[in-house]
Amino acid sequence: MKTKTVVSTTINGGPVEFLCEPRQTLLEVLRNTLGLTGTKEGCSNGNCGACTVLMDGQPVVSCLVLAVEAEGAELRTIEGVACAGHLDDVQQAFLEGAALQCGICTPGFIMQTETLLEHNSTPTEDEIRFHLAGNLCRCTGYDKIVRAVQAAAAKRQAASQK
Amino acid sequence: MHAFDYQAPRKLADAITQLSQLNGSARPLAGGTDLIDQMRVGRLAPQTVIDVKKLPELNVLQADDTGLRLGAAVPCYRIYGNEQIVKHYSALADSCHIIGGVQIQSRASVGGNLCNSGPAADSTPSLIALGGVCVIAGPQGTREVAAEAFCVGPGKNVLQPGELLVEIRFPAARPYSGSHYRRFIPRNEMDIAVVGVGAAVELDPSGKTIVSARIGLGAVAPTPLYAEAASQMLAGQEVNETTLQQAADAAKAIISPITDMRGTREYRIHVTGVLVQRVLQAAVQRARGETIDYRPGR
Structure with a gap:
């Protein structure tokens, strides 16, 4: 009863097993058990999106997922975005466009942007703002974030047309 | 969080047995x-938390000419990702698009939204408008409850200990029919409805006369409401400003909104009248095959 459970997942492409209690959220396990502290804790009630990770390709707020629910799931976190030491287009665009100040919301915005651009390579400003509505930023006022997403989309679009 | 047990049954019968044996001290998790x-x-x-997402019956999502079967654990993104639902059960897709943000829609289910039984639940007025019937399994077998009869108070519903909402069934889409859900919120997204209205209409082939209509109202009473009189008075009426205004007045007559941080009672009554007309108009446009001027978040 209420014992720890072994959970087997794939995280950022590699198999990961961990031990957790049913009451632990995926966010807690990612950060405290697995040391994947790139995923940030913001509000812990599903409003701010700072803890966004991809679970079987879908963006979820990891504070509202029980770690035991991740059994068999494929997870992607901010640690899996950069490739071989190189920032990806979205990360680079956020950096170049100064689309962050304190940075706590940034991993969540980047994960959420990745899911947007995967399904919609040429989003309008309205579509960007709607898709990112579940991510809160208290520093930037959002405009630079929207412009960074547009820049990343344009860069990927240009690359795909080469 | 407090310590609890976690179960993830793969058979509906096992889930019902677990829920019954735990007699109210377990909660289903969608x-x-x-x-x-x-x-x-x-x-x-x-x-004990009983994860119901591995039960096949609660993951059914099937829209065909016999109707729509919506498993209680199907998340919002699968619902608005289904072309048949977008086309024939548009109000439901509209609701799912504005429940929380995209991350919430990856997980949140319409069945869970209904069982949470909040007065401002965004999907319930659509379930009511579309004639949804809740299929409930329990130790004594299965029973059906109309969507408008499911909630009995804020956070309260008809489920007895040991019972589980399995799916919501909808009648087959009729020709010349259309539906819409819209809520009023002071922000663009990520907010709780001040008023929410779902409506479905069927027109005659000329597109001028209403054959039948159903209107569901949210956030204006202790439970989501079926505006029965307002719906029935539209049957056989021509679509015009007067008939829609009369339906709006009849809807306003049955609501009992509270005053809170999102709006006063008087304000909610006024907004209900405005929204009922706009949502009916949009449902009529969709029934005529027209595109409505509506984008969530605007």
Whole structure:
């Protein structure tokens, strides 16, 4: 009863097993058990999106997922975005466009942007703002974030047309 | 969060047995977007959480010429990702697009939204408008409850200990029919409805006369409401400003909104009248095959 459970997942492409209690959220396990502290804790009630990770390709707020629910799931976190030491287009665009100040919301915005651009390579400003509505930023006022997403989309679009 | 047991049964019968044996001290877990937060703040402290997402019956999503079967654990993104639902059960897709943000829609289910039984639940007025019937399994067998009869108070519903909402069934889409859900919120997104209205209409082949209509109202009473008189008075009426205004007045007559931080009672009554007309008009346009001028978040 209420014992720890072994959970087997794939995280950022590699198999990961961990031990957790049913009451632990995926966010807690990612950060405290697995040391994947790139995923940030913001509000812990599903409003701010700072803890966004991809679970079987879908963006979820990891504070509202029980770690035991991740059994068999494929997870992607901010640690899996950069490739071989190189920032990806979205990360680079956020950096170049100064689309962050304190940075706590940034991993969540980047994960959420990745899911947007995967399904919609040429989003309008309205579509960007709607898709990112579940991510809160208290520093930037959002405009630079929207412009960074547009820049990343344009860069990927240009690359795909080469 | 308090310590609890976690079960993830793969058979509906096992889930019902577990729920019955635990006699009210267990809670079903679908998307968890309400339950996990309520456990975190200590409002709910079930001894056992029963994850119902592995039950095939609760994952059914099937729209064909016999109607729509919507499993209680199907998350919002699968619902608005289904072309048949977008086309023939548009109000439901509209609702799912504005429940929380995209991350919440990856997990939150319409069944969970209904079982959480909040007065401002965004999907329930659509279930009511589309004639949804809730299929409930329990130790004594299966029973059916109309969507408008499911909630009995804020956070309260007809489910008895040991019972589980399995799916919501909808009648086959009729020709010349259309539906829409819209809510009023002071922000663009990520907010709780001040008023929410779902409406479905069937027109005659000329597109001028209403054959039947159903209107569901949210956030204006202790439970979501079926505006029965307003709906029935539209049958046989021509679509015009007068008939829609009369339906709006009849809808306003049955509501009992509260005053809170999102709006006063008087304000909600006024907004209900405006929204009923706009949502009916949009449902009529869709029934005529026209595109409506509506984008969520605008």
